[in-house]
Amino acid sequence: MEEIKAENYVNKRSNMFQKRIDERDAVAIRFGNNLKMLRIVNNETFENLARLFKLDKCTMSLCEHGLVMPPLSTIERLARYYDVSVDTLMHCDSKKLGKMIKRRRMIN
Numbered sequence: 001m002e003e004i005k006a007e008n009y010v011n012k013r014s015n016m017f018q019k020r021i022d023e024r025d026a027v028a029i030r031f032g033n034n035l036k037m038l039r040i041v042n043n044e045t046f047e048n049l050a051r052l053f054k055l056d057k058c059t060m061s062l063c064e065h066g067l068v069m070p071p072l073s074t075i076e077r078l079a080r081y082y083d084v085s086v087d088t089l090m091h092c093d094s095k096k097l098g099k100m101i102k103r104r105r106m107i108n
Helices: 002-041 046-052 057-064 072-082 086-091 094-107
Strands: none
Touching: 002 057, 002 072, 002 086, 002 094, 046 057, 072 086
């Protein structure tokens, strides 16, 4: 009986851990998609952006593909550079971000 309780506890912990990983992965993927969209919309080359933010091309590629998150300080600098909030950069749906960019261009 004790073994079953322990096994259930381990399974619950494992599921909670997996859920946190899935949420973190979703944020990383959304961040990567938004970063790539902002870079392309602003006619930035991949290499220039990597150089500007002192990231090597491999790291920049991993960021845009949602496999790696840069340090928070870099995320904050990217948000300032593209004039969006950190929250928008990390959590906004790409379609919503695209509409926001279009509205901004119409105003300017």
